[in-house]
Amino acid sequence: MKKVKVNLQIKGELLHLCNDCYNKMMSDELNVNLEQVIESFTLVDGRGISRTFYVERRVYPIGFYFEAVENIEFGYKFAVHGELEGSQQEMISRLIEKTRKGIAEQYIETDVFSGGQAYQNMKNDQIVGVIEYNEASDDEPLVIIDGKPYTWEEVGKMVTAFEGFQIKLKMYDITDDVE
Template identity: 45%
Template sequence: MTSAQGDKEFCETCYNKQMESELDVQLESIVQSFTVESHDGNKRTFEVHRRLDPLGIFLKAEESTIHGYRFAVHGELHCNQKELFNLLMDKTIQGVNTSNLKMHRFPNGHQTEGIAADQVIGRVEYDEKSHGNTPLVIIDGKPYTWVQFGRMVTSFEGFQMKIEWLDMTEDAE
């Protein structure tokens, strides 16, 4: 946080307490983590992070594994915080129960993972192994290299495509 007195670093809780007093908003207590079952029958545990900001209240559910699922919502400063949390839960449940990928089996027995429908929803993250030269693509809570993702889209050769970038708080449908 930068102010006239200089820069200060705060933990998430301390930052939110500071913003509560500056914005005259009282944050309600929420659960710190929850577990949901995904489309493949696996239990996924999410940590809940909250950030109070002059632009509103941001909630994020982040799977407790590296490059796992991540969902976020945004509400106005004086929104119903329980409804905002329920919106995050609904988005998380819907997200982990939607499979963007499926295994394709060929007559010769070879199988490969590919895109399940005409659309894939995921996110882009930094790939340490490529030293920032190519990103990782996170789909269904799993990381794929740019080359692996490229193999998945080869079945769409000759098709048009539309790439749309959305903030984490927006619905990607």
């Protein structure tokens, strides 16, 4: 599991802490108990593929933040947050359920033209994904859909099939539920 590092500035001094050390420091400062929580879980997606997620917890003055990150580069990512007084086990349950729902539906399918050339298109005229930084291009993000990275150009090719249609593009925080 990749260990997350936290950079924190206190009284002008920059501290580099591991996530566990940061959480311990914050829980002591905020007088919050860190419950024992799972480190990972595995679920099966809508295609029958088994996917493993690592769980990261962060303690902030405004509450807990839990994130499930798939164990592959540019895989699925889901997050929830909750109050400091809330049950961390319930937050983990919400995270697992959100992940289960998020991987159940597939948004991209591959079809083949009559000439044999493969192409990708959006199932049900929609996509849901996460925008990530693209190291290959500062000007274009990667869009993670179905646990796979797509360039902005690849997404654009899928969208061209809808020429003349209306579009609604709405951004959601990673902790929001996308319905």
